[in-house]
Amino acid sequence: MxxxxxxxxxxxxxxxxxxxxxxxxxxxxxxxxxxxxxxxxxxxxxxxxxxxxxxxxxxxxDRDALVHAVVLAVVSSTTARAEAALASGGDPFVALREFTHAAADERMGALCLMISDSFDHHHPDLVACRERLDAAAGLLVRRAQDAGRMRSDVGLGDLVVALSQLTRPLPGTGPTTLDRFVHRHLDILLDGFEAPARSELTGSPVTLGDLRSQCGGAVNKP
Incomplete structure (x- = not known):
């Protein structure tokens, strides 16, 4: 299946x-x-x-049915990658780093652009899969923080925002151009997530709940 x-x-x-x-x-x-x-x-x-x-x-x-299937496939694949990272053992920040790069390959930022106001964010299949993803990705973050390998003043929502922005094509460019830069820039970003912190951040850690309250439910996956 x-x-x-x-x-x-x-x-x-x-x-x-x-x-x-x-x-x-x-x-x-x-x-x-x-x-x-x-x-x-x-x-x-x-x-x-x-x-x-x-x-x-x-x-x-219709097109809406196809868009739904594509989004569900991406969320399901990203969930499998998060759960595989959890099962990998070893350094918890390395596991988080590996998951983040794997999630980037799902092109979430580019695909988020296709979701219209008519998209059903509350479809039972999507909700169930998204809850699994939230749990797995959240546990990856908590494990890295509990081990002292990830700074404590960031949250899963911060990672989601960064992934969404870095995997969104620049104006006038295509997927090939994106491939040249995304993993390099993710490594730069993840160095900033690693503990010990080298700077003091403004604001407070961003949660998935924060994102969904601000985006009307449009942010549904890391």
């Missing part, structure tokens, strides 16, 4: 070929959304996925 197709009681499991087509469509849409935004023609999505338009619309009757 894929992250974009959740089993429900009484509903037959889709055939393997149908699942593969769905996965190809979601992967193609995600790549095109990052490159060109969510307004990209769905014909282009079908073409990149190697399926017919009828197959695309059989899985996703």
């Amino acid at each position: 894929t992250v974009t197709e959740t089993a429900r009681p009484g509903v037959p499991r889709p055939r393997a070929d149908a699942l593969r087509n769905r996965e190809r469509i979601v992967a193609a849409a995600r790549g095109l959304f990052v490159e060109f935004g969510s307004a990209v023609p769905l014909d282009d999505v079908a073409r990149r996925a190697g399926v017919g338009n009828a197959t695309l619309y059989r899985h996703f009757p």
Whole structure:
């Protein structure tokens, strides 16, 4: 079962070929959304996925359904990366650093730009996955701080803000340009998160709750 197709009681499991087509469509849409935004023609999505338009619309009757599937896939993948970092053992700040770089590869900043006001942030599948991600990423931060490896005057929300900004394409640039800089600049950023602190920060640590209260629920994943 894929992250974009959740089993429900009484509903037959889709055939393997149908699942593969769905996965190809979601992967193609995600790549095109990052490159060109969510307004990209769905014909282009079908073409990149190697399926017919009828197959695309059989899985996703409209653009909103496809956007939902892409966002759920990204959150699910990021969650798996956070949980893998938790299970890795060793230095907790190294685990946090590895997760942060892995999360950057999910291109959350670029994908956040495609979420419209009509996007359902409260869909049960998305809420459940997001709660798992919040718990895993939050535990990574707490472990690093409890071990004295991460400064105590920052929060998970600070990391989310930084990831969102660093993985958002600069005006007039594309994914290739972003790839050249994002991991380098993440390392510079993470050096500032590491303890002992080398400066005094203004304000207070940012939590996910702070972000959601300010952004109307639009910030839903690190």
